Amino acid sequence: MPGLPLADAAVQHEIEQFLYFEAELLDERRYAEWIELFGVDARYWAPTHANRLRRDRGTELSVQGEVALFDFDRTTLGWRVRQMQASMHWAEDPPSRTRHLVSNVRITPLEDGNGDTGFAVRSNFICYRNRLADEVDIWAGERQDELRRGGAARWTIGNRTIILDQNVVLSKNLSVLF
Amino acid sequence: MELGPQRSTLEHGSLEDLVDWRRGAISGEIFADPAIHARETEQLFPRAWLFLAHESQLRRAGDFVSTFMGADAVIVVRDGDGTIRGMLNACRHRGMPVCRVDSGNARVFTCPFHGWSYDRSGTLVNVPLLDTAYHNELDTTAWGLIPVPRVASYKGLVFATFDESAPSLLDYLGDMAWYLDSMLDRRDGGTEGLGGVHKIRMHGNWKLVAEQFAGDNYHAVFAHASAPTAWSGDDPEGAAPRFSGSMSSAGRQFAGREGHGTAGFFLSSKALTGGLRAMTDDHRLVADYYDATNDEVADRLGAERSRGPSGTAALVFPTFTYLEESSAPPPLGSAIRRGPTTSSSGVGSWSTPPRRPR
Ligand code: FES
Ligand SMILES: [Fe+2]
Numbered sequence A: 001m002p003g004l005p006l007a008d009a010a011v012q013h014e015i016e017q018f019l020y021f022e023a024e025l026l027d028e029r030r031y032a033e034w035i036e037l038f039g040v041d042a043r044y045w046a047p048t049h050a051n052r053l054r055r056d057r058g059t060e061l062s063v064q065g066e067v068a069l070f071d072f073d074r075t076t077l078g079w080r081v082r083q084m085q086a087s088m089h090w091a092e093d094p095p096s097r098t099r100h101l102v103s104n105v106r107i108t109p110l111e112d113g114n115g116d117t118g119f120a121v122r123s124n125f126i127c128y129r130n131r132l133a134d135e136v137d138i139w140a141g142e143r144q145d146e147l148r149r150g151g152a153a154r155w156t157i158g159n160r161t162i163i164l165d166q167n168v169v170l171s172k173n174l175s176v177l178f
Numbered sequence B: 001m002e003l004g005p006q007r008s009t010l011e012h013g014s015l016e017d018l019v020d021w022r023r024g025a026i027s028g029e030i031f032a033d034p035a036i037h038a039r040e041t042e043q044l045f046p047r048a049w050l051f052l053a054h055e056s057q058l059r060r061a062g063d064f065v066s067t068f069m070g071a072d073a074v075i076v077v078r079d080g081d082g083t084i085r086g087m088l089n090a091c092r093h094r095g096m097p098v099c100r101v102d103s104g105n106a107r108v109f110t111c112p113f114h115g116w117s118y119d120r121s122g123t124l125v126n127v128p129l130l131d132t133a134y135h136n137e138l139d140t141t142a143w144g145l146i147p148v149p150r151v152a153s154y155k156g157l158v159f160a161t162f163d164e165s166a167p168s169l170l171d172y173l174g175d176m177a178w179y180l181d182s183m184l185d186r187r188d189g190g191t192e193g194l195g196g197v198h199k200i201r202m203h204g205n206w207k208l209v210a211e212q213f214a215g216d217n218y219h220a221v222f223a224h225a226s227a228p229t230a231w232s233g234d235d236p237e238g239a240a241p242r243f244s245g246s247m248s249s250a251g252r253q254f255a256g257r258e259g260h261g262t263a264g265f266f267l268s269s270k271a272l273t274g275g276l277r278a279m280t281d282d283h284r285l286v287a288d289y290y291d292a293t294n295d296e297v298a299d300r301l302g303a304e305r306s307r308g309p310s311g312t313a314a315l316v317f318p319t320f321t322y323l324e325e326s327s328a329p330p331p332l333g334s335a336i337r338r339g340p341t342t343s344s345s346g347v348g349s350w351s352t353p354p355r356r357p358r
Helices: A009-027 A031-035 A074-085 B034-043 B130-134 B169-173 B176-184 B206-215 B226-232 B239-247 B269-277 B281-301
Strands: A038-047 A068-073 A097-109 A118-131 A135-149 A155-164 B050-054 B063-069 B072-078 B084-088 B103-105 B108-110 B117-119 B124-126 B150-154 B157-161 B198-202 B251-255 B261-265 B310-316 B320-324 B332-338 B345-351
Touching: A009 A031, A009 A097, A009 A118, A009 A155, A031 A074, A038 A074, A068 A074, A068 A155, A074 B226, B050 B063, B050 B072, B072 B157, B084 B150, B108 B124, B150 B169, B150 B176, B169 B176, B176 B310, B176 B320, B198 B206, B206 B251, B206 B261, B206 B310, B206 B320, B269 B281
Parallel strands: A038 A155
Antiparallel strands: A038 A068, A097 A118, A118 A135, A135 A155, B050 B157, B063 B072, B063 B103, B072 B084, B108 B117, B117 B124, B150 B157, B198 B345, B251 B261, B261 B310, B310 B320, B320 B332, B332 B345
């Protein structure tokens, strides 16, 4: 099949391990370590996801500057992490039980190089959340990450876009991180 | 304990018994009793003015959004002559929704079931196989989409009611318009909606939302305590103490006889923008904006409303709510869009800053 991109096996392995490690930090609520994975200019953004006619495809997702589900820069994402750890954060006290499953990892070199600076990484996720006595949420979606080499965990997340495959948000809140 | 068949409170009492307004006490039954919900469905939602859209979502002919009025799905569309119309989103043939997307631009709405098409004014303009299926005997003029009889705007916000004899929107808003103006009429050009609607399902009776926005500012210091902590950590001089400090400054509570309500603070300009300046560059931009436009707004609305109300939650009864926060401008509007059923309702949120020059 022409055009099927084949990432280097070692890079593929390394990046997948990084994403699994990141998921572990989230599921183990090690948010202080998790935030360190993000670069200083990182943007963490989840657009809204509208129902549109097929002829209007390409307009389902809100764009930057419009309404979003998450719209953090590194500073405000840091606030979010601090909020997760705050003693009076009722939405997450008691904390949710989450399992982030990451798969379908697709890797292409960032535009400014052949992979020596980093990669555009798309991955699919399912996040299972179980909360309080019997509340269950399952979110599925795609993450579009810009991963750059460097940092304590070998890779730094430059930007993250989260495409949530829901029109109406079906959970009571979005008090977890993706 | 004996578990008998569920009985409605209405069977052995009146609504007045459930609401003791002198003591400010209400019965939990009003949130749970299906009989009360049924009465609301018959007597409240068909008569009240309900929020539909922001005019900026309907700029061009054919622009439409789909939403709900109570339990009824409706399409809101700008017709070729510029009129904003509302019509039931239910095909006159067998009731299928004719529009299943959130928004777009259309000349006709075509039912996916048997293909009846309706134009922007709701007129039935095409029936497939009219000759063989109906022997050309169907009076298409009689089967247009059912119009929402009254649609009216207040400074960019589009409302509608099913009740032909309802008071005018302006009369219905009453004194609430004074508060709405501090969000909608700060500057020439009014407001615009940013793209995207944040929709979430609220697991609870619609009146919990209504009551919340109408005046429960009390909860903010406690329920949202983690937010200012997030901005500033546990710094004793930081945002958290300032946040609770601002909540103990003199505020104002408004309750209108139509059911509207709001509460908020009229802070000094310094207090209003000081909190923002302590946050991020983005927040400082907003503070600069407030400072730069303060005189202009004061000329339009008076000095008081140039500075507030801020930290505001508000309800235009029964389903339009908004927040106007000095910590997070631009104002956020939300509405109970869908349902309500007894125990759940859909909520949509918009962001409506002052309109950008174009
Ligand atoms: S239900 Fe709409 S065309 Fe038949
Ligand atoms: Fe609140």
